[in-house]
Structures are given as C-alpha cells and as structure tokens.
Amino acid sequence: MDLTEPIVELIRRASTDLPADVEAALRAARDREEAGSAAASTLTAILDNVALARARSQPICQDTGTPIFHIHYPAGTSAGKLRAQAEAAVVEATRRAYLRPNAVDSITGRNSGNNLGIGFPVFHMEEWESDLLEIALLLKGGGSENVSIQYSLPYEPLKAGRDLEGVRRVVLDAVHRAQGEGCAPGILGICIGGDRSTAYTYAKMQLLRPLDDVNPVPELAALEERLLRECNELGVGPMGFGGKTTILGVKIGAAHRLPASFFVTVAYMCWACRRARMEVKNGTVVYP
Amino acid sequence: MATVHLTVPISEEAVCSLQVGDTVYLSGIIVTGRDAAHKYMVETFIRSANVPGSEQALYEELRRLLAGSAIYHCGPVVRQREDGRWEFVAAGPTTSIREEPYQADVIAHFGLRGVIGKGGMGPRTLQACQKHGAVYLHAVGGAATLIADAVKEVLTVYKKDEFGVPEAFWVIRVENLPLVVTMDSHGRSIHEEVQAVSERRLQQLLGVSV
Structure with a gap:
C-alpha cells in the first residue's frame, strides 16, 4: 500500500490545525488574562489565527519546523519503503505549501528547497508487536528549538542536586531564560536522565502527550502539576509581554542514565504544538 | 496605551x-x-569599503525602500500564482535577537523607523532606536495566517535564489499589520521590564534571598 498521499494528509493536518486540547488550553488562558491587556489581545490573535488557518487549510505558523516522525510498524513491513514514502510526502507537502522549505545546508547555507537533507526530516522507526501501523508527527519550530536546553546536575549556580527538587529548579530557570522567545505560552517536554542525545528524543516524545493526560508515575504527576503552577507565577506571559500564562503544560518522562550522568533536558514547544497521528490497519487509514 | 495607525513613510x-x-x-x-539578509547588508554595504558593482542596483533599491520604513524579521511561506505573481501564505515573525549584532548599524545606515519581529532585541538596538528615532514593533509569533492576511501585495523579491525563500528580501505592501511597541525611542523596553519581574519571582521560587 502506498502511503504517500495519506502522509501528505497527515502533514496537512499537523501544519494547519491545532490539537483540540491545545486550543482549549489557549482559550482557557485567554479567559484568565485581564481584558484589554497585551496578554489577552495576543491570545485572542492566536486563537483567531488558528481558526483562520484551519478554515483555509494554511499553515498555522510560517515556521513549519522540523518534521519529526515517530513510526511504529508491524513485523513484515519494510521500514525503508515507509521512509521513502514519508520523504515523498514531505516533498509533496512542501510543494503544496503545507510546509515551508526548511532544510538548510550547514556548510553552504543553501536551502534544499524540498525539506530533504542530511538528517532531515527526522525519523524514529521501531517495529512493534501490534499489527497496527502508527505514524505520529510533530512539527517543531526553530524559535522554540533554540530556547530548549539541557542541564547536567548537580548544577551549582541554581543549587540543583540530583533529585526531583534539582529538576524543579533547573526547569524554572529554563522557562525564565526563554522569556517570550520560544513563542510563549509554551509546552515543556522534559526528560530526566538518558544520555545527551536520547534525552532530547525522549523529551520531545513527551510533547506527543495530550495536555490533559495524567502521568502514570505519581511523583512525576505531582511535579508536572507543581511546575505548571510555578512557571506561570514567573509572569513572562504570552510572547513575553507579561501576564498569567507562560506555560500551557508540563510533561515529564524519565530514562535510565549512567551512574556518572544526570541530565535534565527541557524541550520547549511553542504554543503552536503541531502534532498529528495516523493509524493504518488492514489497508484502512484513520486520523484518530 | 494608545492605538495608532501608521503609514510608511513614517x-x-x-x-x-x-x-x-x-x-x-x-x-x-x-x-x-x-x-542572511542582515549579514549580507552589513558585510556588503555597511562595513565594506565599496559596494561591488553587481550589488549596486540592489543597494540603491534597499536605500530607497527602507528609508522611513520598517524591516520585518520574517521567513514567509509563499505561493506563486499561475500568472507568476507571489502571495504570502503564512508570514509570522521570527526571533529577532539573532540580528542584534547587525540591527543597530542597519537602522543607522538605512534610516529605518521600525524593526518588526518577535522576542525583542538587546541594548545596542535599543540605543540605536533612541539615537536615530526608531521603534521595535512586536508581531504575534506564530500568528502567520492572520498576518499574511494583512499582506495585500508582494511587489517583488530579491536574493530568493541565493538566500532561499525564507531568507530573501520580500518587498510587500501591508494594510493594518497588527503590532505592539515593545521598545520605544525613549529607551524603554517591555522585554527588560518583564525579564526583571520574572528574575525576581524566580529567585523567590528558588528560595534565594533578594
């Protein structure tokens, strides 16, 4: 089965619409801000923009980001063919202006023009037991990527030790440092542990979780709730104009680490948290 | 806080x-x-002894266009119509602070009245705004379709093949582009003020005395 066209549709959905939970969180944030404030008018503009993008099937944000694919496939599926189809879909989605050409040669500065390049787009592919094929896509923009940060604990400047209190301290610092530059109000995907590279991968995977889910690990669920409240006490506000809403959600995962290392990795996602998912079973494609 | 309608030239x-x-x-x-545009302007026009012949026409054109106008930190998604004309599909601002090493010189050299972007800029740009009479105007980051709606016409584009679509100089006519002044010509910056507030609250949350 050729999945090129269904994946183009997946990309269109990700780029031109927000998940319902994110839009609901933005609406709740707008209602919390003082009427007439820069924060409230900014959130109103954001919500108007989302509605307009959806109605016109146009990108929510011009920075359509790095396309990050997480693919789980059943035994017997060719990962190579899937990847080729996803790449063809990325090229076609770029041609239809669902994606901006975003892959730049780091030596020459040349833009490849079709979103293909070395390590671009990003693929995480894994065979699993299920007979379902699942493709999750995250479009992560550059502004938010640039304010993402990795700490190595203990981190003396913040008195952050190798425990959950240490995690709390560096995450608050990360949100303060980011100010409005990651397009606040943002969403935090956090990984405790891992090595330097897997940590970012796991941190970004947290961004695929719906905002209203509850972390199955009670300590992490409590920390997520506390950090969400405290990040919003920083007062950075939408776009850094000041206000009550700096962060819409905090999602934390943990990975095993070396005895010598304790990384806390914060993947900052802008308010335009563009994630979408498709499933294929017995030749039928659904976008749940 | 006032609401002001401004028309170029400002x-x-x-x-x-x-x-x-x-x-x-x-x-x-x-x-x-x-x-790419800021690096190019500074290296080719401002800090070079003389402008290469091949770049002279663009230099004159940019001087004419930018005097009394604004530069917009934006890498748009564009579409080419069948008649060959371009349209902006999505056109939100990109993070401005990356242009901090260049912006003050560009304001001074070209006589800009406005710099449009997101996230605000640093002390050199704030000083240039004071010295040369300019402001930093914040667009809503990510509100790309809404902003593209305010772009009524794409007049022309320069350096598209060399810099790529997002980095090119797009000359556009806007109507009622919605912006907030976050750095003014009197030395005030919302970014500095919010940063100071959040710094204080961070210290409180971390239990460090202030």
Whole structure:
C-alpha cells in the first residue's frame, strides 16, 4: 500500500490545525488574562489565527519546523519503503505549501528547497508487536528549538542536586531564560536522565502527550502539576509581554542514565504544538 | 496605551510619539529580511569599503525602500500564482535577537523607523532606536495566517535564489499589520521590564534571598 498521499494528509493536518486540547488550553488562558491587556489581545490573535488557518487549510505558523516522525510498524513491513514514502510526502507537502522549505545546508547555507537533507526530516522507526501501523508527527519550530536546553546536575549556580527538587529548579530557570522567545505560552517536554542525545528524543516524545493526560508515575504527576503552577507565577506571559500564562503544560518522562550522568533536558514547544497521528490497519487509514 | 495607525513613510515625530505598550496598525511598503539578509547588508554595504558593482542596483533599491520604513524579521511561506505573481501564505515573525549584532548599524545606515519581529532585541538596538528615532514593533509569533492576511501585495523579491525563500528580501505592501511597541525611542523596553519581574519571582521560587 502506498502511503504517500495519506502522509501528505497527515502533514496537512499537523501544519494547519491545532490539537483540540491545545486550543482549549489557549482559550482557557485567554479567559484568565485581564481584558484589554497585551496578554489577552495576543491570545485572542492566536486563537483567531488558528481558526483562520484551519478554515483555509494554511499553515498555522510560517515556521513549519522540523518534521519529526515517530513510526511504529508491524513485523513484515519494510521500514525503508515507509521512509521513502514519508520523504515523498514531505516533498509533496512542501510543494503544496503545507510546509515551508526548511532544510538548510550547514556548510553552504543553501536551502534544499524540498525539506530533504542530511538528517532531515527526522525519523524514529521501531517495529512493534501490534499489527497496527502508527505514524505520529510533530512539527517543531526553530524559535522554540533554540530556547530548549539541557542541564547536567548537580548544577551549582541554581543549587540543583540530583533529585526531583534539582529538576524543579533547573526547569524554572529554563522557562525564565526563554522569556517570550520560544513563542510563549509554551509546552515543556522534559526528560530526566538518558544520555545527551536520547534525552532530547525522549523529551520531545513527551510533547506527543495530550495536555490533559495524567502521568502514570505519581511523583512525576505531582511535579508536572507543581511546575505548571510555578512557571506561570514567573509572569513572562504570552510572547513575553507579561501576564498569567507562560506555560500551557508540563510533561515529564524519565530514562535510565549512567551512574556518572544526570541530565535534565527541557524541550520547549511553542504554543503552536503541531502534532498529528495516523493509524493504518488492514489497508484502512484513520486520523484518530 | 494608545492605538495608532501608521503609514510608511513614517516621520520621526510620529515614531517618537510612540510608547511601549501602544498598539500599532502599520500600512505601506515594508521589506522582509532575516539572518542572511542582515549579514549580507552589513558585510556588503555597511562595513565594506565599496559596494561591488553587481550589488549596486540592489543597494540603491534597499536605500530607497527602507528609508522611513520598517524591516520585518520574517521567513514567509509563499505561493506563486499561475500568472507568476507571489502571495504570502503564512508570514509570522521570527526571533529577532539573532540580528542584534547587525540591527543597530542597519537602522543607522538605512534610516529605518521600525524593526518588526518577535522576542525583542538587546541594548545596542535599543540605543540605536533612541539615537536615530526608531521603534521595535512586536508581531504575534506564530500568528502567520492572520498576518499574511494583512499582506495585500508582494511587489517583488530579491536574493530568493541565493538566500532561499525564507531568507530573501520580500518587498510587500501591508494594510493594518497588527503590532505592539515593545521598545520605544525613549529607551524603554517591555522585554527588560518583564525579564526583571520574572528574575525576581524566580529567585523567590528558588528560595534565594533578594
């Protein structure tokens, strides 16, 4: 089965619409801000923009980001063919202006023009037991990527030790440092542990979780709730104009680490948290 | 906080009447330019002894376009119509602070009255705004379709093949582009003020005395 066209549709959905939970969180944030404030008018503009993008099937944000694919496939599926189809879909989605050409040669500065390049787009592919094929896509923009940060604990400047209190301290610092530059109000995907590279991968995977889910690990669920409240006490506000809403959600995962290392990795996602998912079973494609 | 409608060319008097927090609706011809464009302008026009012959025409054109106008830190998604004309599909701002090493020189050299972007800029740009009569105008980051709606016409594009679509100089006519003044010509910056507040609250949350 050729999945090129269904994946183009997946990309269109990700780029031109927000998940319902994110839009609901933005609406709740707008209602919390003082009427007439820069924060409230900014959130109103954001919500108007989302509605307009959806109605016109146009990108929510011009920075359509790095396309990050997480693919789980059943035994017997060719990962190579899937990847080729996803790449063809990325090229076609770029041609239809669902994606901006975003892959730049780091030596020459040349833009490849079709979103293909070395390590671009990003693929995480894994065979699993299920007979379902699942493709999750995250479009992560550059502004938010640039304010993402990795700490190595203990981190003396913040008195952050190798425990959950240490995690709390560096995450608050990360949100303060980011100010409005990651397009606040943002969403935090956090990984405790891992090595330097897997940590970012796991941190970004947290961004695929719906905002209203509850972390199955009670300590992490409590920390997520506390950090969400405290990040919003920083007062950075939408776009850094000041206000009550700096962060819409905090999602934390943990990975095993070396005895010598304790990384806390914060993947900052802008308010335009563009994630979408498709499933294929017995030749039928659904976008749940 | 006032709401002001501004039209290019913007006078020094108009720009100096703006205060941080004011909402501005901007109309007229402006130019997009981001990382490659700023590096190019500074290296080729401003800090070089003489402008190469091949770049002279573009230099004159940019001087004419930018005087009294604004540069917009934006890498748009564009579409080419069947008649060959371009349209902006999505056109939100990109993070401005990357242009901090260049912006003050570009304001001074080209006589800009406005810099449009997101996230604000640093002390050198704030000083240049004070010295030369300019403001930093914040667009809503990510509100790309809404902003593209305010772009009524794409007049032309320069350096598209060399810099790529997002980095090119797009000359556009906007109507009522919605912006907020976050750095004014009197030395005030919302970004500095919010940063100071969040620094204080961070210290409180971390239990460090202030």
